[in-house]
Amino acid sequence: MELLIHCLLIIIARVTDVSLGTLRMVFVVKNRRTEAVLTGFFEAFIWVYAVGTVASNLDEPVLILAYAIGYALGNFVGLTIERKLALGDQVLRVFTRNSEEILKQLRDQEYRITTFKGEGRDSPIDMLLVKSSRRKVRKAVALVRELDKSAFFFIDDIGESSERAEPFMSPLGWRGRVKKI
Numbered sequence: 001m002e003l004l005i006h007c008l009l010i011i012i013a014r015v016t017d018v019s020l021g022t023l024r025m026v027f028v029v030k031n032r033r034t035e036a037v038l039t040g041f042f043e044a045f046i047w048v049y050a051v052g053t054v055a056s057n058l059d060e061p062v063l064i065l066a067y068a069i070g071y072a073l074g075n076f077v078g079l080t081i082e083r084k085l086a087l088g089d090q091v092l093r094v095f096t097r098n099s100e101e102i103l104k105q106l107r108d109q110e111y112r113i114t115t116f117k118g119e120g121r122d123s124p125i126d127m128l129l130v131k132s133s134r135r136k137v138r139k140a141v142a143l144v145r146e147l148d149k150s151a152f153f154f155i156d157d158i159g160e161s162s163e164r165a166e167p168f169m170s171p172l173g174w175r176g177r178v179k180k181i
Contacts, residue, residue, distance in 0.1 A: 007066040013050040014070020015077050017043045022078025030088050086134035089158040094144050096151040099126035105143055
């Protein structure tokens with residue numbers, strides 16, 4: 001029974017520390033120093049417990065198996081948490097021949113958009129650069145697909161920009177923003 005408890009504790013520790021490691025890397029890439037330092041501290045603290053438990057009981061191969069299972073599950077959990085947090089901004093690049101309606105609909109929903117005229121293979125084409133939070137970019141993609149089934153698009157993460165993408169100020173000011181939440 002004691003061995004089973006050790007296995008479960010090692011799995012939980014590894015899931016936790018690997019998940020924190022995944023988040024720490026995201027914080028490093030997004031230049032969020034405080035969060036990276038704090039998650040790194042707890043990641044290392046928990047890792048030492050897990051490694052110490054396994055290293056002091058190498059005669060129990062099931063603990064090594066628990067360590068590996070926790071590591072694998074930790075990757076899955078960490079990526080799932082990162083997807084749910086959806087930190088940062090993205091740019092949606094849309095190539096379309098139907099930009100007028102797409103522009104109107106996206107701007108009505110307070111997306112920031114810049115347009116460029118270009119030449120496609122067969123005819124003139126517009127490129128729309130849509131800056132959005134990661135949380136909202138899928139909603140913009142769905143709208144583009146609905147309005148122009150032949151539109152081509154791709155999405156890039158924004159590492160750093162000159163300003164943060166905030167919605168345009170509504171006539172109600174800050175109270176309008178609070179009500180939207």
